[in-house]
Amino acid sequence: MRVGVTFPQTELGGDPGAVRAYGERVEELGYNHVLIYDHVLGADPAVHTGWNGPYDVHTTFHEPFVVFGYLAAVTRRLELVTGVIILPQRQTALVAKQAAEVDLLSGGRLRLGVGVGWNAVEYEALGENFGDRGKRSAEQIDLLRRLWTEQTVTFNGRFHTVTGAGIAPLPVQRPVPVWVGAASAPGYKRAGRLADGWFPMMGPGPKLDEARAIVAAAAAEAGRDPAAIGMEGRVDWRGDADAVAERLAEWAKAGASHVSVNTMGAGLESVDDHLAVLAQVAESLP
DSSP: OEEEEEOOGGGSTTOHHHHHHHHHHHHHTTOSEEEEOOOSOOOOTTTSTTOOOSOOTTSOOOOHHHHHHHHHHHOSSOEEEEEEEEGGGSOHHHHHHHHHHHHHHTTSOEEEEEEOOSOHHHHHHTTOOSTTHHHHHHHHHHHHHHHHHOSSEEEEOSSOEEEEEOOSSOOSSSSOOEEEEESSHHHHHHHHHHOSEEEESSOSSHHHHHHHHHHHHHHHHTTOOGGGSEEEEEEEOOSOHHHHHHHHHHHHHTTOSEEEEEOTTSOOOSHHHHHHHHHHHHTTOO
16 A cells, blocks of 8 residues: 655645645655645635635645646656546646646656536636536546547547647656546446546545445446556544554555545644654654
8 A cells, every 4th residue: 555645735825945845855755645635716705605615715725737747846756646636627638738747747657636526616717517517527537538648639529529639748657547536426436437546535434335335336337347446545644643553554454555644634834844744654654
């Protein structure tokens, strides 16, 4: 099982030095990958009465592809993971181009996690339809893979039309691995049918077992090997390195191929605080 970290998007502010220090030190500590969340826009609670989302207009979010272009230059081994890009609110061909560029500049270190999101305000501002996002995302994954592996693409889908066009340069990985973030039965089925791996939104236990069964059934129905589909869990830091080690062991027993250690929301005040915690956790890793 490969252990990485969750980039503390909401707690690093706008300091580019903190981004560099984080990436360099995480790699130095021996972590496998850095996973980054995505939000393009935050909603203003003063305008959207009753807003109860976990993030708003005041919450900082660095743009994942731009950050990874930067981290590609300051790291050498670290896998770069989006967890997840809200795919249906973005133009598919542009995502293909951006992902290919990150993969090229990093020497083939991108893993593209995608999801459908929950923020209708963000969809509206980006000019995309919130209501059909699940259906569109399945078609987007198909088109992404073609754009990453074919020099010229002609595609006539329900939501996309491409006529004799392609991206250059192509990525190192052809195709870039696509993982799906899922929190519902349709998402689990999409992961099983289409994805190289998936991000469950719960920890080990009966609910994870139920979700995995749906993923496996969808994979088998699509003629795929369920065992070949990766799974990445998350372990939150809450002040106890031994507890993190126990949770990592639980994920390993559950069959996770990857796990990220998340230090957001733990009361840490600076990049140095986050890195000190990750150094402590790294000491207990095998």
